[in-house]
Amino acid sequence: MKAFMEPEGVALIGISRKTGPGSFNLMENMIRFGFQGRIYPVNPNMSEILGRKAYPTIREIKEPVDLAVISTPRETTLGILSDCVAAGVRAAIVVNQGFADADDVGRALQKEMTAIAKRDGMRILGPNTLGVINNYTGFTTSFMPITKEEVPIGLICQSGIFFVGAREFSRNIGKGIDIGNGCDIGFYEALKYLGEDPQIRIVAIHMEGLNQGRKFLRLAERIVEEKPVVIHKTGSSERGAAAAVSHSGSMAGNYQVTRAALKQAGVIVLNEDGQMAHAVKTLLHLPLMKGDRVAVITFSGAAGIMITDALDRYGLRLASLSPKTTETVSRLSPGWMPLGNPLDIWPAVMLNGPDKAYAMALRAVLKDPHVDGVICVAIGPKVPDYAFLDVSDALKEVTGELPDKPVTAWLYGPNPDDIGKRFESTGRVMVYPTLEAASWALSILRGRHKILMK
Amino acid sequence: MKAFMEPEGVALIGISRKTGPGSFNLMENMIRFGFQGRIYPVNPNMSEILGRKAYPTIREIKEPVDLAVISTPRETTLGILSDCVAAGVRAAIVVNQGFADADDVGRALQKEMTAIAKRDGMRILGPNTLGVINNYTGFTTSFMPITKEEVPIGLICQSGIFFVGAREFSRNIGKGIDIGNGCDIGFYEALKYLGEDPQIRIVAIHMEGLNQGRKFLRLAERIVEEKPVVIHKTGSSERGAAAAVSHSGSMAGNYQVTRAALKQAGVIVLNEDGQMAHAVKTLLHLPLMKGDRVAVITFSGAAGIMITDALDRYGLRLASLSPKTTETVSRLSPGWMPLGNPLDIWPAVMLNGPDKAYAMALRAVLKDPHVDGVICVAIGPKVPDYAFLDVSDALKEVTGELPDKPVTAWLYGPNPDDIGKRFESTGRVMVYPTLEAASWALSILRGRHKILMK
Numbered sequence: 024m025k026a027f028m029e030p031e032g033v034a035l036i037g038i039s040r041k042t043g044p045g046s047f048n049l050m051e052n053m054i055r056f057g058f059q060g061r062i063y064p065v066n067p068n069m070s071e072i073l074g075r076k077a078y079p080t081i082r083e084i085k086e087p088v089d090l091a092v093i094s095t096p097r098e099t100t101l102g103i104l105s106d107c108v109a110a111g112v113r114a115a116i117v118v119n120q121g122f123a124d125a126d127d128v129g130r131a132l133q134k135e136m137t138a139i140a141k142r143d144g145m146r147i148l149g150p151n152t153l154g155v156i157n158n159y160t161g162f163t164t165s166f167m168p169i170t171k172e173e174v175p176i177g178l179i180c181q182s183g184i185f186f187v188g189a190r191e192f193s194r195n196i197g198k199g200i201d202i203g204n205g206c207d208i209g210f211y212e213a214l215k216y217l218g219e220d221p222q223i224r225i226v227a228i229h230m231e232g233l234n235q236g237r238k239f240l241r242l243a244e245r246i247v248e249e250k251p252v253v254i255h256k257t258g259s260s261e262r263g264a265a266a267a268v269s270h271s272g273s274m275a276g277n278y279q280v281t282r283a284a285l286k287q288a289g290v291i292v293l294n295e296d297g298q299m300a301h302a303v304k305t306l307l308h309l310p311l312m313k314g315d316r317v318a319v320i321t322f323s324g325a326a327g328i329m330i331t332d333a334l335d336r337y338g339l340r341l342a343s344l345s346p347k348t349t350e351t352v353s354r355l356s357p358g359w360m361p362l363g364n365p366l367d368i369w370p371a372v373m374l375n376g377p378d379k380a381y382a383m384a385l386r387a388v389l390k391d392p393h394v395d396g397v398i399c400v401a402i403g404p405k406v407p408d409y410a411f412l413d414v415s416d417a418l419k420e421v422t423g424e425l426p427d428k429p430v431t432a433w434l435y436g437p438n439p440d441d442i443g444k445r446f447e448s449t450g451r452v453m454v455y456p457t458l459e460a461a462s463w464a465l466s467i468l469r470g471r472h473k474i475l476m477k
Numbered sequence: 478m479k480a481f482m483e484p485e486g487v488a489l490i491g492i493s494r495k496t497g498p499g500s501f502n503l504m505e506n507m508i509r510f511g512f513q514g515r516i517y518p519v520n521p522n523m524s525e526i527l528g529r530k531a532y533p534t535i536r537e538i539k540e541p542v543d544l545a546v547i548s549t550p551r552e553t554t555l556g557i558l559s560d561c562v563a564a565g566v567r568a569a570i571v572v573n574q575g576f577a578d579a580d581d582v583g584r585a586l587q588k589e590m591t592a593i594a595k596r597d598g599m600r601i602l603g604p605n606t607l608g609v610i611n612n613y614t615g616f617t618t619s620f621m622p623i624t625k626e627e628v629p630i631g632l633i634c635q636s637g638i639f640f641v642g643a644r645e646f647s648r649n650i651g652k653g654i655d656i657g658n659g660c661d662i663g664f665y666e667a668l669k670y671l672g673e674d675p676q677i678r679i680v681a682i683h684m685e686g687l688n689q690g691r692k693f694l695r696l697a698e699r700i701v702e703e704k705p706v707v708i709h710k711t712g713s714s715e716r717g718a719a720a721a722v723s724h725s726g727s728m729a730g731n732y733q734v735t736r737a738a739l740k741q742a743g744v745i746v747l748n749e750d751g752q753m754a755h756a757v758k759t760l761l762h763l764p765l766m767k768g769d770r771v772a773v774i775t776f777s778g779a780a781g782i783m784i785t786d787a788l789d790r791y792g793l794r795l796a797s798l799s800p801k802t803t804e805t806v807s808r809l810s811p812g813w814m815p816l817g818n819p820l821d822i823w824p825a826v827m828l829n830g831p832d833k834a835y836a837m838a839l840r841a842v843l844k845d846p847h848v849d850g851v852i853c854v855a856i857g858p859k860v861p862d863y864a865f866l867d868v869s870d871a872l873k874e875v876t877g878e879l880p881d882k883p884v885t886a887w888l889y890g891p892n893p894d895d896i897g898k899r900f901e902s903t904g905r906v907m908v909y910p911t912l913e914a915a916s917w918a919l920s921i922l923r924g925r926h927k928i929l930m931k
Binding site (some may be wrong): 044045047097112113120124125126128129148167170180181182183184185188192229231257258259260261262263267269271295296297299322323324325326327328329331332333336340341357359360361363367370373382402405408409411434435436437456457458459460 | 498499500501551574575578579580582583622624633635636637638639641642679683685686711712713714715716717720721724725749750751776777778779780782783785786787790791794795811813814815817818821824827856859861863865888889891910911912913914
């Protein structure tokens with residue numbers, strides 16, 4: 024995979040003359056992304072493009088080429104791959120669609136492509152792929168514009184949507200591998216590379232079909248002891264599984280069996296498309312949870328009940344707070360207030376102000392030996408008039424003092440987004456759009472701890 | 478309920494001298510909210526507050542009072558209620574906590590409150606409530622600041638969180654009733670009022686416990702024939718149900734039984750806290766779905782598969798597109814492209830430009846007699862450079878021509894929020910944060926159509 028992720032010389036075969044937005048010019052995108060290596064455009068009808076000399080064929084390039092990126096009509100692909108083999112190129116990305124994702128002709132072409140890989144020792148990524156992203160070296164083969172950010176997140180997918188829609192799927196991508204139809208390089212090779220890459224702390228995977236199942240599972244079992252692997256396996260429905268065949272030529276396999284096997288291997292398996300971004304930010308920023316006991320600090324009893332329900336669904340439970348914790352909060356609250364967990368601190372807030380009440384309650388539960396993690400419910404008030412209802416300073420102070428237990432949060436009110444950013448800027452409190460997600464996030468931190476303790 | 482929602486004279490008992498942010502002064506909030514009726518503050522230690530004459534007791538007010546709003550310590554509440562009865566006031570809101578939500582003393586006090594309501598013919602809302610919001614007359618009893626907007630959404634809840642967090646829960650509230658502990662007025666009375674209110678088109682309910690179950694269900698069965706009723710029933714877990722008792726003194730009842738009975742009555746029952754806002758905007762803006770056949774237009778095959786899975790979970794299915802529809806799109810696509818449903822139009826976009834490809838595909842599926850609803854997947858591009866990837870104009874034009882089938886959407890990429898707003902500003906396409914939610918939204922439009930056809 025090194026030739027794909029950190030090439031020094033790259034030949035681009037099938038580059039168009041058009042540049043600028045709307046041209047989806049892969050070479051222009053690669054340069055803009057900051058690739059510092061040598062680029063060799065190959066096009067028999069041009070002498071130069073974007074200021075670089077163009078070559079009629081790959082054989083004409085006299086300097087070493089680690090990687091060929093091929094975006095030409097499918098009829099030409101096999102011939103070009105043979106040229107690459109002849110020119111001593113050992114790695115190629117086939118960008119085009121029209122293979123196992125298309126029709127019988129395409130399936131036959133892809134079979135031949137696999138044979139070239141096997142026979143000639145060339146590694147092929149794709150076809151039907153945006154290729155790779157490496158934000159650490161500034162290299163990408165994506166023809167779609169993508170955002171740059173050095174984050175220790177490795178992504179493996181079977182669709183360019185996850186390169187372009189990185190924000191929805193995983194916040195962002197440090198390194199990404201789109202295996203596309205997977206004619207040669209598959210999930211196994213990609214996971215091996217990102218799993219063993221010290222710059223990558225989390226591996227996020229979108230999976231339509233899993234080939235080399237056993238081999239992949241054995242590898243995953245080993246990788247999860249080092250870093251979390253999160254998988255969104257699609258194709259749960261019969262029609263969805265059939266659609267996977269036509270999208271990436273993938274056999275979706277039995278969904279429930281694959282899911283169970285992945286879980287068994289210690290992989291975090293998602294239920295729906297919104298969860299990947301939540302999983303990634305949770306694992307990136309919060310400490311693991313050493314037990315299953317959760318304290319809830321809330322401005323609202325109703326929210327406490329919804330969290331209680333969600334914890335039950337995700338195998339966690341409400342902590343039985345120690346008397347010391349309850350006493351601390353009860354000193355701030357009216358005498359009639361029944362204090363348990365969820366800890367409804369609104370009356371304490373009314374009497375003592377939000378900052379003081381929140382800080383004392385949070386400090387007490389984080390110090391409580393019966394508590395393993397905390398969910399905070401608070402208001403996102405309009406500022407500046409109601410800035411005093413923003414408890415982010417209190418959270419920052421207390422989680423700074425006591426950083427060992429995970430704290431998730433949910434905000435309501437007129438301004439949850441801005442105040443949520445303030446919460447997250449502490450680096451120790453992550454905010455989620457629903458109580459459900461704030462509860463689920465703790466459960467994956469619990470799961471990770473169990474795996475590491477095995 | 479009229480005295481609560483549209484009073485002309487209101488006595489406010491237990492108003493503090495403090496004003497401004499942080500004082501949570503109910504009277505100040507009421508005036509700021511725009512209430513045009515008569516307000517009578519009652520406080521024996523003041524002669525005036527906020528420019529209005531204060532009265533030592535309610536008996537001193539010589540003009541008619543429709544509604545008393547009581548926010549005093551619990552020890553004084555029963556005496557004040559008796560004063561109100563003596564002064565001929567027939568409706569009261571008890572704001573304070575400390576009753577069935579608190580301890581044995583509180584429970585006894587609340588029982589006595591119920592007795593006063595029964596014996597003296599006074600209607601009581603609460604205790605433990607923010608009271609009401611009526612955006613149509615500019616009246617509220619909430620001591621928390623809330624946003625003003627005239628929307629035909631009626632909310633019934635058991636917690637102030639839904640007044641303050643209206644955005645998270647239901648976008649906004651036209652009229653709201655917080656029944657709190659429900660000592661007298663409960664879900665039945667509130668649903669009867671909002672259900673029969675011609676200004677309200679959707680009733681959204683947060684429910685911890687349901688008293689008068691049979692009566693409520695019979696009423697709901699009748700109301701859902703006129704307008705949708707959406708309920709988030711909490712207390713699914715044993716601990717959550719126990720917490721409901723301590724939060725609002727509610728008996729959560731058997732969760733599964735209540736849920737099944739509500740569904741049987743035609744109510745839309747939610748699974749988690751994020752869904753209410755989605756349900757409300759869907760029902761407010763989109764037409765009902767006359768069958769279960771969905772067409773998916775997508776820039777990404779992977780997204781199509783995830784939608785296919787979600788449709789299966791929500792009892793919908795992929796439409797078998799008519800040959801005419803497929804032909805229309807295939808004229809825009811490369812020859813090898815297998816075109817089915819999901820309709821992957823990315824190759825067509827590359828050849829024809831996003832606007833043209835999207836408009837032709839959407840027009841074709843909306844005209845297709847085998848299609849009942851549509852899910853659109855598109856990119857939220859950076860503007861102005863990539864503005865040509867924004868297909869909102871195409872969506873506006875086509876849904877304007879063909880407005881009879883519901884269209885939901887999901888966006889990915891660097892700028893989904895801004896482009897999402899452009900989609901929604903068409904008034905005919907609603908955007909959701911996940912593919913799951915965009916699929917679920919169609920299923921509730923399908924459910925509504927079935928109920929109206931019964």
